Amino acid sequence: MATNQDSASDREIVITREFAAPRELVWKVWTQPEHITQWWGPRGFNTTVTEMDLRPGGKWRYVMHGPDGAEYPVRGVFREVIPPQRIVTTDEFDEGWKPPQPIDLPSGIVATAVFDALGTRTRLTLTISHATIEDKNKHAAMGVEGGWNSSFDCMDDYLMALTDEAVVRQLIADQMKAICAKNIDQLMRPYAAEFVAFDAIPPFQTKGADAWRQTWASCLPHFPETFAIEARDLHLTVSGTAAFAHWLFRFTGPDKDHPALQNWMRLTGCYRKVEGEWRIVHEHCSVPFDPHTSKALLTLDV
Missing domain, CATH: 3.30.530.20 (START domain)
Incomplete structure (x- = not known):
């Protein structure tokens, strides 16, 4: 006692x-x-x-x-x-x-x-x-x-x-919003200078944030005036100063016949924490294809 x-x-x-x-x-x-x-x-x-x-x-x-x-x-x-x-x-x-x-x-x-x-x-x-x-x-x-x-x-x-995961998820969400707003400055903000892209369109790889900015600057004017992004199956893993994510997505909008709104794509994102800030260091966007016909498979109904 x-x-x-x-x-x-x-x-x-x-x-x-x-x-x-x-x-x-x-x-x-x-x-x-x-x-x-x-x-x-x-x-x-x-x-x-x-x-x-x-x-x-x-x-x-x-x-x-x-x-x-x-x-x-x-x-x-x-x-x-x-x-x-x-x-x-x-x-x-x-x-x-x-x-x-x-x-x-x-x-x-x-x-x-x-x-x-x-x-x-x-x-x-x-x-x-x-x-x-x-x-x-x-x-x-x-x-x-x-x-x-x-x-x-x-x-x-x-x-x-957990905190880093929330930050990276928000980064991904902000990227989608910037694309839909056609805001190139906001879109490019998180990319690392040494960024490398494997895109669904030529060339096979794009090296550097400046070159990637030019790619987006040339593509965004061809998107519909109003559109959104539907994302599915987003999986994210964060470990220390590195993170890896992959998901499916497509562009949607009122103009159903617009070429940009016709297919689903796959995206893999790689991220690195540099001086306390998360940066995008690699993206790989692609579509699967039928090996017998060499044609792209653009829907999820295959």
């Missing part, structure tokens, strides 16, 4: 981290099972969420899987949930955990996570409260601070990937 001489701070371990992501996204990553499994636990661990009832009185249970195959189940009961600001929960090792050697586990742990919005960044303050100073010392000796900081490193990597 805590004595009269023990202050609350004497029984607390406080860990503070800042993440380059908005508070709403950090909250989702902290509370939604599909995100939790991507970062929870020290680096090298994997986590399974077996229970998540995010409400006061609701229970949660995670199982961390160590690189050696050992399992570390933890569980708790939510005491306070104020989206996207604050979560208070009990935190304890589940009865299913069998430590490799006898250990006197701390008890009465309560974890409070506070999410402070700092513009486009978020400060997360995790306060781990214990029933006694002895319990705090037991927990500290188990490496709780190092474990949480390693887990936060994983969370930071995951948030960065």
Whole structure:
């Protein structure tokens, strides 16, 4: 039991981290099972969420899987949930955990996570409260601070990937809008100087952003006055400073007989993060063809 001489701070371990992501996204990553499994636990661990009832009185249970195959189940009961600001929960090792050697586990742990919005960044303050100073010392000796900081490193990597994915998706959407608006300046803004294109029309490759600008400048006047772009099956993968996307698309508009509105095409985009900005470094636009007739296949009904 805590004595009269023990202050609350004497029984607390406080860990503070800042993440380059908005508070709403950090909250989702902290509370939604599909995100939790991507970062929870020290680096090298994997986590399974077996229970998540995010409400006061609701229970949660995670199982961390160590690189050696050992399992570390933890569980708790939510005491306070104020989206996207604050979560208070009990935190304890589940009865299913069998430590490799006898250990006197701390008890009465309560974890409070506070999410402070700092513009486009978020400060997360995790306060781990214990029933006694002895319990705090037991927990500290188990490496709780190092474990949480390693887990936060994983969370930071995951948030960065999610944030970068959103940025690249927006870049792709902005490109489509710029094409439909015939805004050549906006269209060319994200292309890297060393950009290379494999287009559906000659030549076989176009090297450099300046040459690619000339291609668009010569093509856009031939598009209908009003048109849109329909995109399907967009798949995007982001890893570190590189990203890769592919999708199907076609031009649509009221002038159904216009030559530009007659076929579906495939597009592959490659992106690189340079000095904090995502740039388009390669695009490959193509249509399949029938090898028996050498004719292009322009619809999805084949």
